[in-house]
Amino acid sequence: MRASFRVSAVAGVSSLLSLLPALAWAQQAPAELPPPPPPPSVESPALQCPSCEPGADDRRAIDEAVDLIARGRAAEAQRVLQSRLTGQSPWGQSYTSVAVLDRLATRLAARPTTPEAPASPDEDPNQARGSLEAVGLYASAISLGLGTGAWLDVMFEIDDVRAAVSLPLVLGAAGAGALYLAERNGGPIRRGRGTAAGSGLTLGLVGGVLLGIYGADELRWNEKGVATTVWAGAVLGAGLGYTLGALAESRPASASFVGSGGLWGAVFGLTAAGLVNADGNDVPIAGMVGELVGAGAAAALANTLHPSEAQVRWMDLGVFSGGLVGVGLSVLLFADSSVDSLTGPALIVEAGMIGGGLLGYVLGRPDSRSARSSTAALDRFAVQPSLAPTAGGAQVLLSLPNLL
Structure with a gap:
């Protein structure tokens, strides 16, 4: 019975770990989180669970909660799970799939929905x-x-x-x-x-x-x-x-x-x-x-x-270069013209300056290759070992969340 419980608990927790990449996009973790519950001792009555296989109602609750958590709605998932746990935990802190998922939803719901991002040095008006x-x-x-x-x-x-x-x-x-x-x-x-x-x-x-x-x-x-x-x-x-x-x-x-x-x-x-x-x-x-x-x-x-400063400088270069191109085209087109009006040359010069300025501003956009490299690094293979106490010993778990 204990062996089957360990297999079920490990499978349930491993399935929860597969949600972590999606949760990273759904919510950003604050600097401090509520402390996790202490691990159970060997004598914990939770290990004496008579039946660790969830029923049909529990499975529906788990599926619904998983979907809500994946969409960043941890508070709703918490309510769904707690409705199933009411009056059903006679062993104290239960380690069934429903109970574990409920504690995960509770901790996620405690996170602020709009965490305050750290101020960038470029945005700090008090910086020298x-x-x-x-x-x-x-x-x-x-x-x-x-x-x-x-x-x-x-x-x-x-x-x-x-x-x-x-x-x-x-x-x-x-x-x-x-x-x-x-x-x-x-x-x-x-x-x-x-x-x-x-x-x-x-x-x-x-x-x-x-x-x-x-x-x-x-x-x-x-x-x-x-x-x-x-x-x-x-x-x-x-x-x-x-x-x-x-x-x-x-x-x-x-x-x-x-x-x-x-x-x-x-x-x-x-x-x-x-x-x-x-x-x-x-x-x-x-x-x-x-x-x-x-x-x-x-x-x-x-x-x-x-x-950005680079965009401004590129814009300056674009306006200047576009103006020079406009002057050159004006000389080529109107050098032999007998018309004394400056309307045509001025229009060409201004069009070149506007086009060059817009092109320079676009070319000066910050390069996103570094951001893509950071994202790619997060998507690489990762192994996260953990140690869980069991009756009469302990077991080592390996989680591969970035491959799921």
Whole structure:
């Protein structure tokens, strides 16, 4: 009788182990689980089960519970099994198939249905900036210092060549030194903020240049007014980018995506001016409008698309390459044309930029080969030994769940 019970128990537990691969997909285990029940002792009355072969009702309950557990509905399986166990366990902790399956369903039902995934380092807004982001951050600080020195040269009309060159260099070094001291005393700047400041600096500089060109042509600004516009645009852009990056807790890739969107939006705006044969004075306005639209659209799509840094760089390369292809095709198609309109060439260039940008973004998607390798490793042959006490000794079981 004991030998037949061991065979039945081993067969029942082995059938349960075959469910484990499916359960891994149905539910994710939390960090802590309820402790398993202690193994029975040799004197356990559970080993004195008079009949270990389940009846027809038990078999139906087992089949239904197995199906529910495989579909991730452990709580329902628990209710089905407990309805069969009510009043039917006079030996304490039973080791019949129904009882074992009920305890498995109970433990699975105790797991949270929506476990909180561990935070990825890339998603932690409190993480300090990385070494790669530090390069862009210090480059922005040095650029602001150099630009401030050049602006002061114009404002104070410094004619001495040595002084005119030395002032930007000194202020550039001062910008890097100030950033170093700030990080030394207050800790490294949080991730994403440096990239946001760099993107803001670039967009502010482009906007300032376009506005300065418009002011010089249309409003008759002098060189001091143009220099002030360019310098103010860069400074305000860097400050605004840093502030928005801190408030939105943006990722470096998202901040870079917004910067690229604004930059290429300005190029699209300038090209669109050729599409409509705009007057020369309206071209800078078209560039500024395109910059605002591009940056705004990229900011709105950043959380949805969740681009990676590689995708942003591939997108930049695609837009640039597509634009070059468009320029080449325009030269080939319209070089001998007597038409003075720029609509055709501008349309080809913009189509090439759009197509190249989309292609680059798709090509820059993260490679899933590592994920497939991890999945394949889980599907390989696996042997899981276990030791179970029995009356008068113990038995060793081998489980091969990944082959079932």
